[in-house]
Amino acid sequence: MLLYFLPFILRLVRFEQFKCRSLTPGEIKISQQVFGNLIDYSRVKIMNHPYLPWQSKHVIMAPSGYIHVRNLNYREDYSRESLSYQALFIHEMAHIYQHQCQINVLLKGAFLQSAYFLSLGKYNPYKYQFNPNKSFSTYNIEQQGDIARDIFLKKIPNIILNPKINR
Template identity: 60%
Template sequence: MWIFTLKLPQLLRLKKFQYRMLTQGEIEMCRTVFGSLIQYQKVKIVNQPYLPWQPNNMFMAPEGYIHIRDLHFKKDYSKENIIYRGIFIHEMTHILQYQKNINVLLQGALLQFAHYFSFGLYNPYKYIFTKGKRFSSYNIEQQGDIARDIYLKKIPNIILYD
C-alpha cells in the first residue's frame, strides 16, 4: 500500500507541490480591472490541478486559489505574453466571485454541464456586451471573459461601477 502512495503523484503526473502569492506586477495588473475589490494578499497560485482530470491547458480558480498544472505555472504572469495575462485576469475574476461568496465551483459545474449536454451549442463564455447591463447580470464565465476584455481595452470597465 505504501508503494502505491509513493507512486500516486507519478501516476497522476503531479510535480512537486509549489504555491506562491501574487507578485506586485500581477496585483498592479489586476488593479487596472478590479481596483481594490479583491483581497490580493489572500490569493495563492498553486502548481497542482484542482481536479485530477483537469486538462493540461486548463486553469481553475473555484475556491480562492488559482490551480494550474506545472507546465503553465509561471513566476509572474504580468511579465508573460498577452494570452497568459488574459487567462490570468479571467481566473482572477473567479477569485473576486469567490471572495464575494459566490459558489464558483457549483456555478461553473452547472455551466459546463449545460455546455456538454447541449453538445456544445451553448457556450457559457460567449457574451454580448450591452451598455448599461450590470456586470453581475452575466454568468461567471462571461464575467471572466468580460474582465479579460476590459484588461485588453476592448470594452469599458463595468466591474468598478457594478
C-alpha cells in the same frame, strides 16, 4: 503497520514538486487595472497542481479562491508573460473576485460546463453580448471572466468599477 510505510509513501508523493505562492506585485498591478481594490490580493494563492484529478493539462481553474494550474501553464509571474497569458490570468482573477463575493464558483461552473457538454457545444457559457449599461453581476461567471479579460485588453469599458452600474 501504516506508520512504518508512511515515510516511504511520503517520498513517493514528492511534496517538494508542489508550489504554492502569493501574487507578485506585477500580478496585483495588472489585476487592479480591472478590479481595483475589490479583491483581497493577500488571500490569493497560485498552485502548480490541478484542482480536480481529471483537470486537463491546458485548463486553469480558480473555484475556491486559489488559482490551480498544471506545470505546463504555471508561471512565476503572469504579469511578465505574453498579453494572452496575462488575459487568461485576469479571467481567473474574475473567479477569485466571485469567490470573495461568496459566489459558489465550483457549483456554478459545474452547471455551466454541464450545459455546454449536454448541448454538444451549442451553448457557450463564455459568449456574451456586451451592454455598457448592464451590471457585471448579471452575467454568468464565465461571461464575467471573459468580460474582465476584455476590459484588461481594452476592448470594452470597465463596468466592474463603474459605480453608476454596480450598485
